[in-house]
Amino acid sequence: RMSFIVRSAVIKNQGLWSPALGASRTMSSAGGSFTALSVTHPANAVTHVELNWPEKRNAMGRAFWSEMIECFNQIAVDPECRVVIFSGAGKIFTAGIDLMHITSEFLKQEGDDMARKSWNQRRILSKYQDTFSVFEKCPKPVIVAIHGACIGAGVDLITACDIRLCTKDAWFQVKEVDIGLAADVGTLQRLPKVIGSRSLVNELALTARKMYSDEAKSCGLVSKVFPDKEAMMAGALEMAGEIAGRSPVAVQGTKINLIYSRDHSVPEGLNYMATWNMSMLQTHDIMKAAQAAMEKKSPEEVIFSKL
Numbered sequence: 001r002m003s004f005i006v007r008s009a010v011i012k013n014q015g016l017w018s019p020a021l022g023a024s025r026t027m028s029s030a031g032g033s034f035t036a037l038s039v040t041h042p043a044n045a046v047t048h049v050e051l052n053w054p055e056k057r058n059a060m061g062r063a064f065w066s067e068m069i070e071c072f073n074q075i076a077v078d079p080e081c082r083v084v085i086f087s088g089a090g091k092i093f094t095a096g097i098d099l100m101h102i103t104s105e106f107l108k109q110e111g112d113d114m115a116r117k118s119w120n121q122r123r124i125l126s127k128y129q130d131t132f133s134v135f136e137k138c139p140k141p142v143i144v145a146i147h148g149a150c151i152g153a154g155v156d157l158i159t160a161c162d163i164r165l166c167t168k169d170a171w172f173q174v175k176e177v178d179i180g181l182a183a184d185v186g187t188l189q190r191l192p193k194v195i196g197s198r199s200l201v202n203e204l205a206l207t208a209r210k211m212y213s214d215e216a217k218s219c220g221l222v223s224k225v226f227p228d229k230e231a232m233m234a235g236a237l238e239m240a241g242e243i244a245g246r247s248p249v250a251v252q253g254t255k256i257n258l259i260y261s262r263d264h265s266v267p268e269g270l271n272y273m274a275t276w277n278m279s280m281l282q283t284h285d286i287m288k289a290a291q292a293a294m295e296k297k298s299p300e301e302v303i304f305s306k307l
């Protein structure tokens with residue numbers, strides 16, 4: 001399926017991307033390949049990370065929580081990668097946290113007394129939060145492509161991504177209240193910043209009702225809805241190619257400053273931006289891109305050095 005998507009995207013873009021370049025370059029955990037994630041390189045400078053436990057509807061189990069941090073720390077410093085596509089294998093995007101894992105292990109922390117158990121619980125919880133914060137710490141933009149269900153921790157995950165796309169059959173559910181907990185790995189912090197209406201966020205989080213793709217689009221949770229997964233993956237790859245073709249100095253600086261500004265006042269954001277660009281404006285990329293613009297060329301026709 002992926003090879004079809006790559007082929008169609010490459011044909012559509014007249015060879016701007018080299019197909020499946022990364023077939024010979026693998027990304028793996030210290031102990032070998034990732035198990036909860038599949039990492040491939042479908043086009044030049046594009047990394048595709050896929051949730052890879054389709055038989056359990058991509059539930060997030062022990063392997064997932066440890067591999068995500070390692071995977072995105074590698075991507076963050078990989079000069080071959082300029083943009084990431086994140087999606088799920090199989091029938092749906094994700095069923096959220098692995099309910100077997102949460103009941104058998106997560107809630108049973110070691111410790112001689114309540115304070116020590118709580119301390120350990122907090123440490124694990126912070127690690128789980130870091131699992132999604134890695135998207136924001138990674139300077140490469142992450143396009144998340146959602147099909148079918150996106151439940152519980154899936155919503156925490158997607159709100160930390162930069163661009164959200166979905167299929168017409170997608171639905172979203174802030175499910176945590178249904179399993180007896182307040183969502184604790186990012187939804188309550190990030191969702192209000194993603195969609196404008198606090199009332200809608202409150203309603204979704206307090207009732208755990210499903211939100212379907214048309215509403216997700218109208219409230220701004222996703223920016224595009226595709227008829228099916230194949231069309232969505234082709235669309236994601238095309239968008240990734242457009243980002244990968246631009247100056248990585250400009251793209252990564254844009255992501256970092258957008259996230260900084262989300263969490264700070266306008267004067268603080270402007271101050272950070274000025275300090276950022278006092279060094280980043282020294283890049284050769286500006287001359288190259290400006291020259292191309294004067295010659296009426298697209299920025300994607302310029303060769304920018306790796307970053």
Ligand SMILES: CCC/C=C/C=C/C(=O)SCCNC(=O)CCNC(=O)[C@H](O)C(C)(C)COP(=O)(O)OP(=O)(O)OC[C@H]1O[C@@H](n2cnc3c(N)ncnc32)[C@H](O)[C@@H]1OP(=O)(O)O
Pocket residue numbers: 055056057059060091092094095096097098099100102106128149151152153154175176179183184185
């Ligand atoms: C505390 C740390 C912070 C994180 C908090 C996170 C909280 C959350 O994520 S709350 C949300 C928890 N998830 C759910 O409640 C969803 C449960 N699953 C479903 O409702 C359905 O499975 C689903 C609608 C997703 C898909 O339905 P479908 O008919 O397509 O598949 P099933 O036959 O139900 O499932 C297939 C196999 O997958 C296993 N499975 C599904 N979801 C989970 C899950 N969340 N955890 C573990 N396993 C899951 C299901 O048991 C089936 O397994 P098997 O019987 O062995 O085939």
